[in-house]
Amino acid sequence: MIGQLRGTLVAKQPPELLIDVNGIGYEVQMPMTCFYEVPDVGETVTVITHFVVREDAQLLYGFNTFAERTLFRQLIKAQGVGPKLALTIMSGMTATQFVRAVTHDDVTSLVKLPGVGRKTAERLVVEMRDRLSKWGTDTPATDAAPIDFGGDNPTIQASSTREDALSALLGLGYKPAQAEKAVNAAYKGNESAPSEELIRAALRSMT
Template sequence: MIAHLRGRLLLKTPGRVIVEAGGVGYEVTISIPTFTALPAEGAEVALHIYTQVREDLLALFGFLALDEKRLFERLITVSGVGPKLAVTILSGLSPERTVAAIRGQDHATLTRIPGVGKKLAERLVVELKDKLEDMAAAPAPAPAGPAAEDVLSALVNLGYQRPAAQKAIETAIAKKPAAGESFDELFRMALQVIR
Protein backbone atom coordinates (compact mmCIF):
# COMPACT_ATOMS: atom_id res chain seq x y z
CA MET A 1 0.00 0.00 0.00
CA ILE A 2 1.17 3.52 -0.73
CA ALA A 3 1.02 5.52 2.52
CA HIS A 4 3.23 8.50 1.70
CA LEU A 5 4.29 10.15 -1.54
CA ARG A 6 7.07 12.70 -1.99
CA GLY A 7 8.00 14.18 -5.35
CA ARG A 8 7.70 17.05 -7.78
CA LEU A 9 4.28 18.62 -8.23
CA LEU A 10 3.65 18.37 -11.99
CA LEU A 11 0.03 19.55 -12.02
CA LYS A 12 -2.43 20.86 -9.47
CA THR A 13 -6.12 21.55 -9.92
CA PRO A 14 -8.88 21.76 -7.32
CA GLY A 15 -9.56 18.13 -6.49
CA ARG A 16 -6.55 16.55 -8.24
CA VAL A 17 -2.76 16.63 -8.44
CA ILE A 18 -0.10 14.72 -10.32
CA VAL A 19 3.08 14.08 -8.34
CA GLU A 20 6.20 12.72 -10.07
CA ALA A 21 8.20 10.35 -7.87
CA GLY A 22 10.93 8.11 -9.25
CA GLY A 23 10.02 8.94 -12.84
CA VAL A 24 6.36 7.94 -12.37
CA GLY A 25 3.48 10.45 -12.28
CA TYR A 26 0.91 9.56 -9.61
CA GLU A 27 -2.58 11.01 -9.95
CA VAL A 28 -3.94 11.82 -6.50
CA THR A 29 -7.40 13.05 -5.48
CA ILE A 30 -7.19 15.88 -2.94
CA SER A 31 -9.51 18.08 -0.89
CA ILE A 32 -9.87 21.83 -1.33
CA PRO A 33 -7.96 22.63 1.92
CA THR A 34 -5.03 20.52 0.66
CA PHE A 35 -5.21 22.22 -2.75
CA THR A 36 -5.10 25.72 -1.27
CA ALA A 37 -2.07 24.83 0.88
CA LEU A 38 -0.02 23.26 -1.93
CA PRO A 39 3.17 24.92 -3.21
CA ALA A 40 3.48 26.06 -6.83
CA GLU A 41 3.75 23.55 -9.67
CA GLY A 42 7.32 22.32 -10.05
CA ALA A 43 8.01 22.44 -6.29
CA GLU A 44 8.56 19.36 -4.14
CA VAL A 45 5.55 18.15 -2.20
CA ALA A 46 4.92 15.40 0.36
CA LEU A 47 1.45 13.92 0.78
CA HIS A 48 -0.01 11.43 3.24
CA ILE A 49 -1.78 8.88 1.04
CA TYR A 50 -4.82 6.65 1.43
CA THR A 51 -4.84 3.91 -1.22
CA GLN A 52 -8.21 2.55 -2.35
CA VAL A 53 -7.95 -0.86 -4.02
CA ARG A 54 -10.86 -2.56 -5.75
CA GLU A 55 -10.77 -5.22 -8.43
CA ASP A 56 -11.41 -2.57 -11.11
CA LEU A 57 -9.70 0.42 -9.51
CA LEU A 58 -6.57 1.67 -7.78
CA ALA A 59 -7.07 5.23 -6.51
CA LEU A 60 -4.89 7.48 -4.37
CA PHE A 61 -6.24 10.15 -2.01
CA GLY A 62 -3.70 12.65 -0.68
CA PHE A 63 -3.56 15.01 2.30
CA LEU A 64 -0.95 17.55 3.39
CA ALA A 65 -2.09 17.29 7.03
CA LEU A 66 -2.04 13.95 8.82
CA ASP A 67 -5.10 14.97 10.88
CA GLU A 68 -7.08 15.43 7.66
CA LYS A 69 -6.10 11.91 6.53
CA ARG A 70 -7.09 10.44 9.90
CA LEU A 71 -10.50 12.13 9.73
CA PHE A 72 -10.92 10.91 6.13
CA GLU A 73 -10.25 7.33 7.29
CA ARG A 74 -12.91 7.68 10.02
CA LEU A 75 -15.45 9.16 7.59
CA ILE A 76 -15.17 6.25 5.14
CA THR A 77 -16.05 3.78 7.92
CA VAL A 78 -19.58 5.24 7.92
CA SER A 79 -22.09 3.30 5.82
CA GLY A 80 -22.80 5.26 2.63
CA VAL A 81 -19.61 7.35 2.73
CA GLY A 82 -17.05 6.40 0.10
CA PRO A 83 -13.68 8.08 -0.46
CA LYS A 84 -15.04 10.63 -2.97
CA LEU A 85 -17.83 11.77 -0.63
CA ALA A 86 -15.34 11.91 2.26
CA VAL A 87 -13.16 14.28 0.18
CA THR A 88 -16.28 16.38 -0.57
CA ILE A 89 -17.04 16.57 3.16
CA LEU A 90 -13.46 17.65 3.90
CA SER A 91 -13.71 20.23 1.11
CA GLY A 92 -16.96 21.63 2.51
CA LEU A 93 -15.79 22.02 6.11
CA SER A 94 -12.38 22.19 7.75
CA PRO A 95 -11.43 19.06 9.73
CA GLU A 96 -11.89 21.01 12.98
CA ARG A 97 -15.40 22.19 12.02
CA THR A 98 -16.33 18.69 10.79
CA VAL A 99 -15.26 17.15 14.10
CA ALA A 100 -17.07 19.89 16.03
CA ALA A 101 -20.26 19.39 13.99
CA ILE A 102 -20.23 15.61 14.47
CA ARG A 103 -19.41 15.72 18.17
CA GLY A 104 -21.91 18.55 18.72
CA GLN A 105 -24.61 16.69 16.76
CA ASP A 106 -24.95 19.73 14.47
CA HIS A 107 -26.97 18.21 11.62
CA ALA A 108 -27.67 21.64 10.07
CA THR A 109 -23.97 22.33 9.46
CA LEU A 110 -23.38 18.84 8.03
CA THR A 111 -26.33 19.03 5.61
CA ARG A 112 -24.88 22.21 4.05
CA ILE A 113 -22.19 20.01 2.47
CA PRO A 114 -23.13 18.90 -1.07
CA GLY A 115 -24.07 15.21 -1.07
CA VAL A 116 -24.88 15.08 2.66
CA GLY A 117 -28.58 14.82 3.35
CA LYS A 118 -30.42 14.64 6.64
CA LYS A 119 -30.17 10.84 6.97
CA LEU A 120 -26.46 10.76 6.19
CA ALA A 121 -25.80 13.63 8.64
CA GLU A 122 -27.62 11.63 11.34
CA ARG A 123 -25.60 8.51 10.45
CA LEU A 124 -22.31 10.46 10.63
CA VAL A 125 -23.22 11.70 14.11
CA VAL A 126 -24.42 8.31 15.40
CA GLU A 127 -21.49 6.31 14.03
CA LEU A 128 -18.65 8.79 14.69
CA LYS A 129 -19.48 11.01 17.68
CA ASP A 130 -17.76 8.61 20.12
CA LYS A 131 -14.86 7.80 17.77
CA LEU A 132 -13.44 11.32 17.50
CA GLU A 133 -12.30 11.96 21.10
CA ASP A 134 -8.65 11.92 20.05
CA MET A 135 -9.28 14.59 17.42
CA ALA A 136 -9.39 18.14 18.73
CA ALA A 137 -12.56 19.96 17.88
CA ALA A 138 -12.16 23.67 17.49
CA PRO A 139 -14.97 25.69 18.97
CA ALA A 140 -17.45 26.77 16.34
CA PRO A 141 -16.55 30.24 15.17
CA ALA A 142 -18.70 32.94 16.69
CA PRO A 143 -21.04 34.55 14.19
CA ALA A 144 -19.41 37.69 12.93
CA GLY A 145 -22.67 39.60 12.72
CA PRO A 146 -26.23 38.84 11.73
CA ALA A 147 -25.48 39.08 8.00
CA ALA A 148 -22.49 36.70 7.94
CA GLU A 149 -24.45 33.42 7.55
CA ASP A 150 -26.65 34.91 4.80
CA VAL A 151 -23.62 36.24 2.92
CA LEU A 152 -21.87 32.86 3.29
CA SER A 153 -24.91 31.08 1.88
CA ALA A 154 -25.14 33.56 -1.01
CA LEU A 155 -21.46 33.14 -1.93
CA VAL A 156 -21.70 29.33 -1.82
CA ASN A 157 -24.83 29.48 -4.01
CA LEU A 158 -22.84 31.58 -6.50
CA GLY A 159 -20.33 28.73 -6.78
CA TYR A 160 -17.56 29.85 -4.43
CA GLN A 161 -16.04 27.18 -2.18
CA ARG A 162 -17.23 27.43 1.44
CA PRO A 163 -13.71 27.82 2.98
CA ALA A 164 -12.82 30.62 0.53
CA ALA A 165 -16.15 32.34 1.18
CA GLN A 166 -15.69 32.11 4.96
CA LYS A 167 -12.20 33.56 4.69
CA ALA A 168 -13.47 36.43 2.50
CA ILE A 169 -16.19 37.26 5.05
CA GLU A 170 -13.71 37.15 7.94
CA THR A 171 -11.31 39.41 6.02
CA ALA A 172 -14.09 41.88 5.18
CA ILE A 173 -15.24 42.05 8.82
CA ALA A 174 -11.64 42.44 10.03
CA LYS A 175 -11.30 45.48 7.74
CA LYS A 176 -14.64 46.95 8.82
CA PRO A 177 -16.37 45.30 11.82
CA ALA A 178 -19.62 47.22 11.23
CA ALA A 179 -19.98 45.45 7.86
CA GLY A 180 -21.21 42.36 9.73
CA GLU A 181 -24.46 44.20 10.45
CA SER A 182 -25.46 44.81 6.81
CA PHE A 183 -25.99 42.04 4.22
CA ASP A 184 -25.45 44.38 1.24
CA GLU A 185 -22.26 45.95 2.54
CA LEU A 186 -20.75 42.66 3.75
CA PHE A 187 -21.69 40.91 0.48
CA ARG A 188 -20.00 43.63 -1.62
CA MET A 189 -16.87 43.63 0.55
CA ALA A 190 -16.62 39.82 0.57
CA LEU A 191 -16.97 39.73 -3.24
CA GLN A 192 -14.08 42.21 -3.57
CA VAL A 193 -11.90 40.04 -1.31
CA ILE A 194 -12.76 36.70 -2.97
CA ARG A 195 -12.01 37.90 -6.52
Protein backbone atom coordinates in the same frame (compact mmCIF):
# COMPACT_ATOMS: atom_id res chain seq x y z
CA MET B 1 0.13 0.23 0.39
CA ILE B 2 1.25 3.73 -0.59
CA GLY B 3 1.25 5.84 2.57
CA GLN B 4 3.23 8.90 1.52
CA LEU B 5 4.56 10.56 -1.62
CA ARG B 6 7.34 13.09 -1.94
CA GLY B 7 8.26 14.50 -5.32
CA THR B 8 7.88 17.35 -7.78
CA LEU B 9 4.44 18.84 -8.28
CA VAL B 10 3.86 18.60 -12.03
CA ALA B 11 0.27 19.81 -12.32
CA LYS B 12 -2.61 21.14 -10.22
CA GLN B 13 -6.17 20.72 -11.45
CA PRO B 14 -8.54 21.01 -8.49
CA PRO B 15 -9.10 18.68 -6.76
CA GLU B 16 -6.30 16.60 -8.32
CA LEU B 17 -2.50 16.78 -8.24
CA LEU B 18 0.06 15.10 -10.47
CA ILE B 19 3.26 14.33 -8.57
CA ASP B 20 6.47 13.10 -10.20
CA VAL B 21 8.29 10.67 -7.91
CA ASN B 22 11.51 9.46 -9.52
CA GLY B 23 9.99 9.59 -12.99
CA ILE B 24 6.64 8.05 -12.09
CA GLY B 25 3.62 10.34 -12.13
CA TYR B 26 1.04 9.78 -9.39
CA GLU B 27 -2.45 11.26 -9.66
CA VAL B 28 -3.68 12.24 -6.21
CA GLN B 29 -7.10 13.60 -5.28
CA MET B 30 -7.23 15.98 -2.32
CA PRO B 31 -9.97 17.67 -0.31
CA MET B 32 -9.99 21.35 -1.26
CA THR B 33 -9.20 22.32 2.33
CA CYS B 34 -5.89 20.47 1.86
CA PHE B 35 -5.42 21.55 -1.75
CA TYR B 36 -5.26 25.21 -0.69
CA GLU B 37 -2.03 24.51 1.18
CA VAL B 38 -0.17 22.80 -1.65
CA PRO B 39 2.89 24.62 -3.06
CA ASP B 40 3.20 25.83 -6.63
CA VAL B 41 3.84 23.68 -9.68
CA GLY B 42 7.53 22.81 -9.95
CA GLU B 43 8.03 22.78 -6.19
CA THR B 44 8.69 19.74 -4.01
CA VAL B 45 5.57 18.46 -2.27
CA THR B 46 4.93 15.81 0.35
CA VAL B 47 1.48 14.32 0.82
CA ILE B 48 0.16 11.71 3.22
CA THR B 49 -1.87 9.24 1.15
CA HIS B 50 -4.65 6.69 1.37
CA PHE B 51 -4.68 4.04 -1.37
CA VAL B 52 -8.00 2.63 -2.60
CA VAL B 53 -8.17 -0.41 -4.87
CA ARG B 54 -11.37 -1.09 -6.79
CA GLU B 55 -12.21 -3.54 -9.54
CA ASP B 56 -12.07 -0.77 -12.13
CA ALA B 57 -9.52 1.64 -10.65
CA GLN B 58 -6.69 2.28 -8.21
CA LEU B 59 -7.05 5.66 -6.53
CA LEU B 60 -4.84 7.79 -4.31
CA TYR B 61 -6.23 10.37 -1.90
CA GLY B 62 -3.83 12.89 -0.42
CA PHE B 63 -3.68 14.97 2.78
CA ASN B 64 -1.32 17.42 4.43
CA THR B 65 -1.44 15.82 7.87
CA PHE B 66 -1.86 12.37 9.36
CA ALA B 67 -4.84 13.68 11.33
CA GLU B 68 -6.66 14.61 8.10
CA ARG B 69 -6.00 11.15 6.70
CA THR B 70 -7.26 9.59 9.92
CA LEU B 71 -10.50 11.55 9.62
CA PHE B 72 -10.88 10.42 5.99
CA ARG B 73 -10.39 6.80 7.02
CA GLN B 74 -12.94 7.12 9.79
CA LEU B 75 -15.42 8.74 7.41
CA ILE B 76 -15.27 5.93 4.84
CA LYS B 77 -16.04 3.45 7.63
CA ALA B 78 -19.34 5.17 8.23
CA GLN B 79 -22.42 3.64 6.67
CA GLY B 80 -23.18 5.09 3.26
CA VAL B 81 -19.96 7.12 3.01
CA GLY B 82 -17.48 6.23 0.29
CA PRO B 83 -14.21 7.95 -0.65
CA LYS B 84 -15.91 10.43 -3.00
CA LEU B 85 -18.40 11.62 -0.38
CA ALA B 86 -15.66 11.74 2.26
CA LEU B 87 -13.61 13.93 -0.10
CA THR B 88 -16.60 16.21 -0.61
CA ILE B 89 -17.26 16.50 3.13
CA MET B 90 -13.64 17.40 3.83
CA SER B 91 -13.71 19.94 0.98
CA GLY B 92 -16.74 21.72 2.39
CA MET B 93 -15.29 22.10 5.88
CA THR B 94 -11.92 21.63 7.53
CA ALA B 95 -11.23 18.57 9.65
CA THR B 96 -11.51 20.69 12.79
CA GLN B 97 -14.84 22.16 11.66
CA PHE B 98 -16.21 18.68 10.95
CA VAL B 99 -15.14 17.39 14.35
CA ARG B 100 -16.74 20.42 15.99
CA ALA B 101 -20.00 19.80 14.08
CA VAL B 102 -20.06 16.17 15.23
CA THR B 103 -19.23 16.89 18.86
CA HIS B 104 -21.88 19.63 19.04
CA ASP B 105 -24.56 17.60 17.17
CA ASP B 106 -24.59 20.30 14.48
CA VAL B 107 -26.65 18.45 11.88
CA THR B 108 -27.63 21.73 10.22
CA SER B 109 -24.08 22.43 9.06
CA LEU B 110 -23.58 18.89 7.78
CA VAL B 111 -26.72 18.81 5.62
CA LYS B 112 -25.46 21.82 3.67
CA LEU B 113 -22.76 19.61 2.15
CA PRO B 114 -23.60 17.95 -1.21
CA GLY B 115 -24.62 14.33 -0.87
CA VAL B 116 -25.33 14.65 2.85
CA GLY B 117 -29.02 14.44 3.61
CA ARG B 118 -30.48 14.77 7.07
CA LYS B 119 -30.46 11.02 7.74
CA THR B 120 -26.82 10.76 6.64
CA ALA B 121 -25.88 13.76 8.79
CA GLU B 122 -27.60 12.31 11.84
CA ARG B 123 -25.93 8.95 11.25
CA LEU B 124 -22.53 10.63 10.93
CA VAL B 125 -23.01 12.40 14.25
CA VAL B 126 -23.90 9.13 15.98
CA GLU B 127 -21.23 6.97 14.34
CA MET B 128 -18.38 9.49 14.41
CA ARG B 129 -18.82 10.89 17.91
CA ASP B 130 -16.94 8.09 19.68
CA ARG B 131 -14.37 7.71 16.90
CA LEU B 132 -13.42 11.36 17.17
CA SER B 133 -13.43 11.59 20.96
CA LYS B 134 -9.64 11.67 21.06
CA TRP B 135 -9.25 13.91 18.04
CA GLY B 136 -6.08 15.99 17.88
CA THR B 137 -4.03 17.86 15.38
CA ASP B 138 -0.56 17.05 14.14
CA THR B 139 2.25 18.70 12.26
CA PRO B 140 1.76 19.14 8.50
CA ALA B 141 3.70 16.73 6.34
CA THR B 142 5.29 19.66 4.60
CA ASP B 143 5.71 23.37 5.08
CA ALA B 144 3.70 24.53 2.12
CA ALA B 145 5.41 27.26 0.16
CA PRO B 146 3.48 30.39 -0.81
CA ILE B 147 1.64 29.80 -4.06
CA ASP B 148 2.66 32.01 -6.96
CA PHE B 149 -0.33 32.79 -9.11
CA GLY B 150 1.52 35.09 -11.46
CA GLY B 151 1.04 34.99 -15.21
CA ASP B 152 1.80 36.91 -18.38
CA ASN B 153 -1.78 37.04 -19.61
CA PRO B 154 -4.27 37.98 -16.86
CA THR B 155 -7.26 37.76 -19.23
CA ILE B 156 -6.58 34.13 -20.11
CA GLN B 157 -5.77 33.36 -16.48
CA ALA B 158 -9.05 34.84 -15.24
CA SER B 159 -11.05 32.77 -17.72
CA SER B 160 -9.26 29.52 -16.92
CA THR B 161 -9.47 30.00 -13.14
CA ARG B 162 -13.26 30.30 -13.33
CA GLU B 163 -13.43 27.11 -15.39
CA ASP B 164 -11.07 25.36 -12.96
CA ALA B 165 -13.25 26.38 -10.03
CA LEU B 166 -16.41 25.17 -11.73
CA SER B 167 -14.73 21.88 -12.69
CA ALA B 168 -13.56 21.34 -9.12
CA LEU B 169 -17.04 21.81 -7.64
CA LEU B 170 -18.57 19.45 -10.20
CA GLY B 171 -15.89 16.90 -9.38
CA LEU B 172 -16.76 17.19 -5.70
CA GLY B 173 -20.38 16.26 -6.38
CA TYR B 174 -22.16 19.59 -6.58
CA LYS B 175 -24.96 19.84 -9.13
CA PRO B 176 -24.11 21.90 -12.26
CA ALA B 177 -26.64 24.66 -11.56
CA GLN B 178 -25.59 24.89 -7.91
CA ALA B 179 -21.89 24.92 -8.76
CA GLU B 180 -22.24 27.52 -11.52
CA LYS B 181 -24.32 29.82 -9.33
CA ALA B 182 -21.78 29.65 -6.50
CA VAL B 183 -18.77 30.16 -8.78
CA ASN B 184 -20.42 33.07 -10.62
CA ALA B 185 -21.17 34.76 -7.30
CA ALA B 186 -17.58 34.27 -6.13
CA TYR B 187 -16.18 35.38 -9.50
CA LYS B 188 -18.14 38.64 -9.66
CA GLY B 189 -15.85 41.43 -8.56
CA ASN B 190 -12.94 38.99 -8.15
CA GLU B 191 -12.12 38.30 -11.78
CA SER B 192 -8.36 38.19 -11.15
CA ALA B 193 -8.59 35.82 -8.17
CA PRO B 194 -6.87 32.42 -8.48
CA SER B 195 -9.01 29.29 -8.82
CA GLU B 196 -8.29 28.16 -5.25
CA GLU B 197 -9.66 31.44 -3.90
CA LEU B 198 -12.79 31.18 -6.07
CA ILE B 199 -13.37 27.59 -4.93
CA ARG B 200 -12.92 28.56 -1.30
CA ALA B 201 -15.40 31.44 -1.66
CA ALA B 202 -17.89 29.28 -3.57
CA LEU B 203 -17.76 26.50 -0.98
CA ARG B 204 -18.09 29.01 1.85
CA SER B 205 -21.23 30.47 0.27
CA MET B 206 -22.87 27.04 0.24
CA THR B 207 -21.93 25.97 3.75
